[in-house]
Amino acid sequence: MAFEFDFDLLRDLTETSGVPGYEDRVREMVRDELGATTDHVRTDAMGNVVGTIEGDSDYSVAVAAHMDEIGFMVKHIDDDGFLKLDALGGWDARVLRAQRVTVHGEEDVTGVFGSVPPHTLDDAEDGEEEVGDRVVDLGRDAEEVEELVSVGDVVTMNQSTIEMGDSVTGKALDDRVCLFAMLEAAREIEDPDATIHFCATVQEEVGIRGATALGVDVDPDLAIALDVTIASDIPGVSEEDHVTALGDGAAIKLKDSSVITTPKVHKRLKSVAEDGGIEHQLEVLPSGGTDTAGFQNTNGAIPVGALSIPTRYLHTVTETANGDDIRATIDLLTAFLESEDGDHDYSL
Structure with a gap:
């Protein structure tokens, strides 16, 4: 299908590397984009980027989406040149087998996660896996590896982003697809009417750190965060565990394990969607947190809401989102922000 948005920009954002604390390459892209669309752009000491459109009123809204993707840091190089890694963010070790990675050392180097061929495994060896058990093979001897890689270098998954039917699939849709939106x-x-701060945050995957700092620095009257959410609408998962479904529209978050969104805010998001004929669904996420929590009570309590893009296969290299859901999220966020003038009462 021909997507009704800039797929090339989305692909560039997702394929660019940026783990927590090392979001530099993504940050440069974001600064360029916001520099062309907002009145002024600034970057704080943590690396959060804020692009501000000045409104006619004193009322301000913060919109947040995080730049970082889950990845790794090199913690050890053994005598044979194999790398041992420390996780940056939540990984299921089972999905790492046979995957390519990029090690960002003196130069970008391609490697693979090694695994023992199944022919040689016995039942005792085929048990539960840990990320720390995995090793990266760079296909080089130890001496060359030592010249190229050091402890502390970061590692990202190596994957392209492609169109797949009505969907987009690749790495780092969490949260680059929402950053794109x-x-x-x-x-x-x-x-x-309102002043709008578009906030591209850092270090969400390791504890919602960037947004928590911005909650103080930006100090908005209202905050809306964007992140992906679970869409387990696949065979083998009961309907009650789907959370959201691909193709049913933008998801309006009611809760996750880090936040209960302000009822008046999520009700108005729903009202804006209904008035604009924008496809939407409601999200009740049993676990997981988002930047929404970073703003809710960091600098005194403020009303918060959240929009989510339903995504299958989260925290893998085949994260998959529906093109119409992405478009609906852009439309709903835009319509909501254009209607914010400070007159809506979110007090309890």
Whole structure:
């Protein structure tokens, strides 16, 4: 299908590397994009980027999406040149077998996660796996590896982003697809009444750290965060465990394990969606946290809401989102921000 958004930008964002604390390459892209669509852009000491559109009123809204992807840091290089890694973010070790990675050392180096051929495994060896058990093979002798890689270098998964039917699949859709939606809204919004801070945050995958700092620095009257959410609408998962479904529209978050969104905010998001004929669904996420929590009570309590893009196979290299859901999220975020003028009462 021909997507109704800038697929090339989405592909570039997802294929670019940026683990928690090392979001530099993504940050440069974000600064360029926001520099063209907002009144001014700044970067703080943690690396969060804020692009601001100045509105006519004193009322301000923060929109947040995180730049970092889950990845690794090299913690040890053994005598044979194999790398042992420490995880940056939540990984299921089972999905790492036979995957390619990029080690960002003196130069970008391709490697693979090694695994023992199944022919040689016995039942005792085929048990539960840990990320720390995995090793990266760079296909080089130890001396050359030592010249190229050091302890502390970061590692990302190596995967392209492609169109797959009505969907997009690749690595780092968590959360680059929502970062993309935020950047598209900043491009499409016209003369908002409220001042809007578009916040590209860091280190979400290791504890919502960037957004927590921004909650103090930006100090908005209202915050809306964007992140992916679970879509387990696949064979073998009962319907009650789907959370969301691909193709049913943007997800309006009611709760996750880090936040209960402000009822008046999520009700108004729903109202804006209904008035605009924008496809949407409601999200009740039993576990997991988002940048929404970073703003809710960091600098005193403020009302918060959240939009999510349903995504299958989270925290793998084949994360998959539906093109229409992405478009619906952009449309709903844009319509909501354009209607924010400070007159909506979110008090309890």
